Amino acid sequence: MFAALANPHRFMGFSRWAAPLCGAVAIALIAPGLWLGFAAPPDYQQGTTVRIMFIHVPAAQTSMFAYACLGGASFFALVFRHALADAAARAAAPLGAAFTVLALVTGSLWGRPMWGAWWVWDARLTSVLVLLLLYLGYIALRAAIDDEAKAGRAAAILALVGLINLPIIYFSVDWWNSLHQGESIFRPGGPLIAPVFLIPLGLMSLGYLFAFGALWLERTRAEVWRRRAQSLAVQAAGR
């Protein structure tokens, strides 16, 4: 499938219907997720702040997923010098940064009433902040170098080095003493969360992933159009 989509024409044909389809699936998942989230009873410990979890956890998961996509696309762009992979990497970065900002902001708004602090230099929070800095560094590096090919290679190396941060984020709650709660969904013995919270959380998580998929495909399309326009402009200037 990846080999087939590596052809920009085939990718544009595929993404033309796949992007709106992913968007529609995202809406179909997020709408009931929001409804069930607001209908859920207050948690016995967190009270109604549990409703922040339905937007915080999916944002955090999507921010990491987006970075994995950025890293994967950067690998193909760097090793195989694939222009479409480079376009996909460039398209993923601002979306990943936006989801990371959401994870940090919503986490902070949950932390203030529950922990008594907007921010703590905890391993999980700090590693997610590093993730945001990696996204911003990637975007800044691409913008700072005029030669797009060089900029793409330099940014791809940064993206690949930054992949090491993903397992650090995931295992930070196990490796260090952390104020942040540990893994409560994907754990041996099953989730620790009651179904009344788990179902809206699952719907929202899947909805966020499909929303990212729709936006990523559309931004990659925009990047392909941009490169096509620039190439045509150069040709026109040379005539």
Added chain:
Amino acid sequence: MSDKYAVFIWPAYGATALVFAWMVIDTIRRSAGWRRKAERLEKDEAS
């Protein structure tokens, strides 16, 4: 929902709505803009 935590919950949902709105609008605007430009240049090249 108007309990003592509403002051934290609504800003969280508001920030999420704003960021999603930015992502959707910026993505559609970029895609449509570059597509229009590329198609115009293709037409110029053909003529």
